[in-house]
Amino acid sequence: MTRDVRRRELLAGGAGLAAGGALGDAATAAARRRRVPRPVLYDVAVVGAGLAGLTAATAIRAAGRSVIVLEARERVGGRNFDHVLSPGKVVELGGQWAGPGQDRVLALARRLGVATFDTYSNGNSVYYANGQLQTYSGDIPPADPASLGELEALILELNKMAASVPAAAAWEAPDADTWDRQTIETFFGQTLASAEARNLADLSIRGVYGEEAEEISLLDLLQAITGVGGDFNTLIGSAQSIRFVGGPQQLSEKLAAALGKRVKLGVPVLAVQHGSHVTLASGSESFHARRAILTLPKTLSGRLVYEPALPPARDQLLQREPNGSVVKCNAIYATPFWREQGTNGQATSDTGPIRITYDNSPPDGKPGVLVGFMEGNDSRLFYNRSAAARRQAALECFARYFGKQALSPIGYYDLAWATEPYTRGAYGSFNPPGVLTSLRDPLSEPLGSLYYASADASPTWPGYMDGAIRSGEAAAGAVLASL
Amino acid sequence: MTRDVRRRELLAGGAGLAAGGALGDAATAAARRRRVPRPVLYDVAVVGAGLAGLTAATAIRAAGRSVIVLEARERVGGRNFDHVLSPGKVVELGGQWAGPGQDRVLALARRLGVATFDTYSNGNSVYYANGQLQTYSGDIPPADPASLGELEALILELNKMAASVPAAAAWEAPDADTWDRQTIETFFGQTLASAEARNLADLSIRGVYGEEAEEISLLDLLQAITGVGGDFNTLIGSAQSIRFVGGPQQLSEKLAAALGKRVKLGVPVLAVQHGSHVTLASGSESFHARRAILTLPKTLSGRLVYEPALPPARDQLLQREPNGSVVKCNAIYATPFWREQGTNGQATSDTGPIRITYDNSPPDGKPGVLVGFMEGNDSRLFYNRSAAARRQAALECFARYFGKQALSPIGYYDLAWATEPYTRGAYGSFNPPGVLTSLRDPLSEPLGSLYYASADASPTWPGYMDGAIRSGEAAAGAVLASL
Numbered sequence: 001m002t003r004d005v006r007r008r009e010l011l012a013g014g015a016g017l018a019a020g021g022a023l024g025d026a027a028t029a030a031a032r033r034r035r036v037p038r039p040v041l042y043d044v045a046v047v048g049a050g051l052a053g054l055t056a057a058t059a060i061r062a063a064g065r066s067v068i069v070l071e072a073r074e075r076v077g078g079r080n081f082d083h084v085l086s087p088g089k090v091v092e093l094g095g096q097w098a099g100p101g102q103d104r105v106l107a108l109a110r111r112l113g114v115a116t117f118d119t120y121s122n123g124n125s126v127y128y129a130n131g132q133l134q135t136y137s138g139d140i141p142p143a144d145p146a147s148l149g150e151l152e153a154l155i156l157e158l159n160k161m162a163a164s165v166p167a168a169a170a171w172e173a174p175d176a177d178t179w180d181r182q183t184i185e186t187f188f189g190q191t192l193a194s195a196e197a198r199n200l201a202d203l204s205i206r207g208v209y210g211e212e213a214e215e216i217s218l219l220d221l222l223q224a225i226t227g228v229g230g231d232f233n234t235l236i237g238s239a240q241s242i243r244f245v246g247g248p249q250q251l252s253e254k255l256a257a258a259l260g261k262r263v264k265l266g267v268p269v270l271a272v273q274h275g276s277h278v279t280l281a282s283g284s285e286s287f288h289a290r291r292a293i294l295t296l297p298k299t300l301s302g303r304l305v306y307e308p309a310l311p312p313a314r315d316q317l318l319q320r321e322p323n324g325s326v327v328k329c330n331a332i333y334a335t336p337f338w339r340e341q342g343t344n345g346q347a348t349s350d351t352g353p354i355r356i357t358y359d360n361s362p363p364d365g366k367p368g369v370l371v372g373f374m375e376g377n378d379s380r381l382f383y384n385r386s387a388a389a390r391r392q393a394a395l396e397c398f399a400r401y402f403g404k405q406a407l408s409p410i411g412y413y414d415l416a417w418a419t420e421p422y423t424r425g426a427y428g429s430f431n432p433p434g435v436l437t438s439l440r441d442p443l444s445e446p447l448g449s450l451y452y453a454s455a456d457a458s459p460t461w462p463g464y465m466d467g468a469i470r471s472g473e474a475a476a477g478a479v480l481a482s483l
Numbered sequence: 484m485t486r487d488v489r490r491r492e493l494l495a496g497g498a499g500l501a502a503g504g505a506l507g508d509a510a511t512a513a514a515r516r517r518r519v520p521r522p523v524l525y526d527v528a529v530v531g532a533g534l535a536g537l538t539a540a541t542a543i544r545a546a547g548r549s550v551i552v553l554e555a556r557e558r559v560g561g562r563n564f565d566h567v568l569s570p571g572k573v574v575e576l577g578g579q580w581a582g583p584g585q586d587r588v589l590a591l592a593r594r595l596g597v598a599t600f601d602t603y604s605n606g607n608s609v610y611y612a613n614g615q616l617q618t619y620s621g622d623i624p625p626a627d628p629a630s631l632g633e634l635e636a637l638i639l640e641l642n643k644m645a646a647s648v649p650a651a652a653a654w655e656a657p658d659a660d661t662w663d664r665q666t667i668e669t670f671f672g673q674t675l676a677s678a679e680a681r682n683l684a685d686l687s688i689r690g691v692y693g694e695e696a697e698e699i700s701l702l703d704l705l706q707a708i709t710g711v712g713g714d715f716n717t718l719i720g721s722a723q724s725i726r727f728v729g730g731p732q733q734l735s736e737k738l739a740a741a742l743g744k745r746v747k748l749g750v751p752v753l754a755v756q757h758g759s760h761v762t763l764a765s766g767s768e769s770f771h772a773r774r775a776i777l778t779l780p781k782t783l784s785g786r787l788v789y790e791p792a793l794p795p796a797r798d799q800l801l802q803r804e805p806n807g808s809v810v811k812c813n814a815i816y817a818t819p820f821w822r823e824q825g826t827n828g829q830a831t832s833d834t835g836p837i838r839i840t841y842d843n844s845p846p847d848g849k850p851g852v853l854v855g856f857m858e859g860n861d862s863r864l865f866y867n868r869s870a871a872a873r874r875q876a877a878l879e880c881f882a883r884y885f886g887k888q889a890l891s892p893i894g895y896y897d898l899a900w901a902t903e904p905y906t907r908g909a910y911g912s913f914n915p916p917g918v919l920t921s922l923r924d925p926l927s928e929p930l931g932s933l934y935y936a937s938a939d940a941s942p943t944w945p946g947y948m949d950g951a952i953r954s955g956e957a958a959a960g961a962v963l964a965s966l
Contacts, residue, residue, distance in 0.1 A: 181697040183916055186669050214664040215803075215917035270753070270788060299802045303786040305753060312808070312866045312901035316908060319782045320915075322802035325795070377921050383795045418795035425799060432803075432915040433666050434698035438860050 041288045042066045044479055045280055047269045048295035050078025051465050052453045054255040055108075055472030056293050056479075057262065063480050068287055069259060070280060072268035072422045076256040078295075079423060079455070080465065082247035083330075083413045089362045090247035091330040091369055093415040094426070095465055096360075098248075099239040101229055102466035104473070105251070106242070112254040115245040120359035123342045126401045128349035129196065133401070139237065141348050147197040154191055154201060155232045162225035162232075168444070168459035170223040171437045180437040184221050185214035199350050204236045206375035207356055208463075210324030210417075210427040220431040227462045239464065245363055248465060268422070271305040278449050291479045293451045295472065297323055298429045298443070300422070301452065313441045320435045321456075323425020325418045327374040327382060329354065329394035332411035336361050336368030338402040345370055347401035352378040354397035370398050370406065382416065390414055428456040428463040444474065446482075451475045524771045525549045527962055528763055530752045531778035533561025534948055535936045537738035538591075538955030539776050539962075540745065546963050551770055552742060553763060555751035555905045559739040561778075562906060562938075563948065565730030566813075566896045572845045573730035574813040574852055576898040577909070578948055579843075581731075582722040584712055585949035587956070588734070589725070595737040598728040603842035606825045609884045611832035612679065616884070622720065624831050630680040637674055637684060638715045645708035645715075650942035651927070653706040654920045663920040667704050668697035682833050687719045689858035690839055691946075693807030693900075693910040703914040710945045722947065728846055731948060751905070754788040761932050773966065776934045776958045778951075780806055781912045781926070783905070784935065796924045803918045804939075806908020808901045810857040810865060812837065812877035815894035819844050819851030821885040828853055830884035835861040837880035853881050853889065865899065873897055911939040911946040927957065929965075934958045 044060045046053045049071035060067040075081070082090035097119065098105050109116060124135035127142050136142045143151075165173040173179070184205055192198045205213040208224065228234045244250065256263045273279040278292040294301050302310075302318025309315070336359060338345050345359025354372035361369045372394055374382065382390050391412050398406035417426035443457040453475035458467030527543045529536045532554035543550040558564070565573035580602065581588050592599060607618035610625050619625045626634075648656040656662070667688055675681045688696040691707065711717045727733065739746045756762040761775040777784050785793075785801025792798070819842060821828050828842025837855035844852045855877055857865065865873050874895050881889035900909035926940040936958035941950030 181666070181668050183664070183666065183669075185664050185916075186666075212917050212921065215915065215921070303788075305786075309902070309904040312899065312907075313863065316805065316808060316863075316901055319805035319907065322799065325799060380796065380799075380921060416795065418799055419792070421792040424795075424802065432698065433668075434695050438695065438698070438863060
């Protein structure tokens with residue numbers, strides 16, 4: 001058997017060549033003889049029913065084109081995944097926040113009738129450093145003034161550098177080579193003298209990427225700053241200020257409900273045959289379309305079997321954009337007891353595994369919920385440990401910041417995103433040093449009939465729900481213009 | 484259809500569950516009823532017929548165990564790929580060199596009757612810098628003495644640092660965190676003042692990895708120095724001193740010939756179901772074994788569909804170990820005309836796309852062959868250009884170093900390794916900053932019935948044929964001990 005035949009078989013899956021791989025006349029004739037129905041040819045097939053994919057599919061349907069959405073999981077929402085506590089009340093195990101300027105996600109919520117509310121912030125925050133707990137009001141933790149001064153200068157410097165970095169083509173910045181040649185950690189090491197300032201700066205990077213500053217290109221960070229409007233403070237502050245009543249997964253659920261049978265769950269796409277048409281194979285099923293939009297995390301898009309193979313720049317890019325790693329931990333309490341103590345549930349700490357917490361209660365504060373994030377290497381300490389060990393470590397962190405009552409929750413829900421086979425990490429993907437300038441490949445460039453979209457590929461609000469929506473809209477626009 | 488069923492289907496391929504996925508009694512009975520032959524259960528299935536896989540298979544067979552080797556390509560050898568010019572005379576399009584201390588590959592060649600010869604080095608080498616060509620004898624190019632002094636100090640420093648880095652567990656070095664937190668480029672920038680020294684140092688890194696120093700962790704380099712015996716000079720010098728008469732792909736071809744029908748070509752494995760046994764699926768075929776050894780490039784091992792999914796540390800590691808990028812260019816001439824001019828065909832240059840050349844003629848110098856390497860970003864300039872453009876650029880480089888005669892070859896053969904669907908880059912894989920210390924995962928750790936091997940995963944002689952053989956031997960030893 002030749003390789004070509006075998007590859008085609010592999011793409012066609014169990015349905016065989018006649019029904020699976022064939023768009024040509026001879027195969028169609030053969031299918032008729034065998035009474036196999038002629039395959040449906042959609043205008044567009046979308047892989048992934050997160051916000052990027054569902055937004056794209058909605059736009060394509062609105063333009064009067066036929067569309068199918070193939071989702072590997074038995075649920076929609078991708079990195080939006082809410083655990084229902086009671087009707088209308090959830091804890092978010094994935095993405096949860098929006099903020100000012102995230103116009104697309106806020107508009108979508110309005111359109112779909114999903115209300116928003118402010119992240120709880122009444123009262124004092126907790127700052128835990130060097131074994132000491134302090135409370136403070138406002139946005140600035142009570143760190144050493146010299147450290148705070150360094151951080152302020154750092155942020156001004158980053159914002160100034162970012163002003164010359166185009167969000168959609170960072171490699172075109174005049175200093176792109178210099179900035180892409182170093183990690184964020186190297187830049188911090190050169191810029192910050194105080195250990196406390198470095199610690200807080202590293203923490204902020206983990207909060208943005210779920211990854212250590214030492215793995216990420218400085219140019220990637222500058223591109224992200226441009227992408228959120230030019231201010232690093234947005235990334236670490238106001239982008240976490242708005243929540244969705246009943247949880248953000250509703251956005252995907254409502255979009256999917258409107259698309260009806262066009263959304264197929266439990267269909268993990270494995271292989272992509274592309275040319276004048278696209279065939280997407282999943283087990284024994286194949287789907288045919290004139291165009292495809294792939295909305296998987298980048299590293300998972302790289303794992304599909306492409307026929308023909310991806311061009312080298314795209315392939316090398318997808319080898320190089322891994323996901324960070326986060327365990328998101330929610331502890332449920334009968335009441336938000338920390339509020340009675342005058343604190344708002346927000347902690348910033350130098351001690352892991354949870355160094356950042358928020359009050360994550362529903363709008364009425366019933367029940368009380370604390371959410372904490374194990375980010376980057378903190379999360380990796382738990383890769384080989386039990387769910388009980390994660391829970392225990394999380395509760396001890398909550399107790400460290402808010403008192404012993406935190407050790408006795410009425411419920412606890414967490415998710416280690418690196419274990420999710422169809423995500424494989426969080427918050428999103430990033431560029432290690434040298435990648436952006438080496439490959440200079442905007443994922444927004446279609447490859448013939450193949451289009452890519454995802455929150456992480458959005459120049460504006462990258463990694464946010466808002467970016468996912470923009471990315472889906474942009475891909476749909478490009479696809480529709482091509483049909 | 485539930486996800487579980489679908490995933491199993493996907494793994495079973497076109498053969499369906501009965502013949503494909505089933506090792507239990509019920510399925511066997513069903514298979515009998517349908518007159519489908521009961522599936523063969525091998526002791527070991529090896530994925531990949533490069534030196535790692537074939538070495539492993541040879542050892543497993545020698546121990547009296549049954550083995551099957553599944554190779555995606557229609558040829559064996561992996562990154563050893565020789566183009567035959569005439570009987571017994573080849574140009575190597577992939578790996579080609581060995582050197583002192585590479586005992587395993589030299590022993591294998593002796594055992595298989597493949598003779599070796601020295602890389603041609605009689606006469607002067609060429610040094611091209613700042614638009615000027617100089618010739619020189621010996622190993623040290625006629626760079627500025629201050630630059631050479633800096634480089635000598637750099638190498639001593641690297642060797643000293645490497646002495647504390649275990650090749651099989653670099654993260655255990657006392658300074659591992661510090662060294663993994665920076666790229667090789669950052670270290671060079673801090674250590675070398677002269678632009679010429681930095682240029683030569685960067686060139687040496689491209690020569691080792693096929694990648695830019697800015698993408699690679701300093702700790703990865705130190706680990707590699709330990710792996711080749713402790714001296715950076717080995718990596719950039721003597722490891723390129725020995726060649727194989729008739730080409731090194733013969734090693735794989737002879738091993739495969741002895742394994743006979745146990746080696747199956749044209750079988751790209753797509754999916755791996757693992758537990759007490761392993762099922763490897765390729766299109767409509769499935770293969771069953773008690774153990775499997777995966778010898779793919781790491782990034783391609785990460786692209787297989789695993790059932791159950793890989794544990795998070797292994798998955799995140801395989802997201803993070805990309806391949807470099809090299810175009811290897813061989814120009815064929817009636818005679819090695821450069822020898823008549825007193826040069827040995829070796830050039831070192833500050834100007835791309837080819838900055839390194841060697842005399843790559845067969846032992847008798849008939850025909851004459853020049854080989855040049857487009858490495859890292861130099862190679863990426865040609866991703867979207869034609870084969871003719873690559874040829875023209877390569878010949879112009881050869882002419883720059885050896886004169887206009889180089890513009891008129893009688894043959895020309897190159898390979899852009901990033902376009903090879905079953906390799907996707909060269910020379911091998913590497914660790915970006917932070918990866919080794921974050922994940923601390925020696926790929927040598929089996930996952931139940933799954934074992935990994937490859938040149939790039941060998942602590943000793945990583946990335947070399949010798950490392951591939953050692954890696955295959957080690958995996959076979961571990962597998963045999965487990966059976």
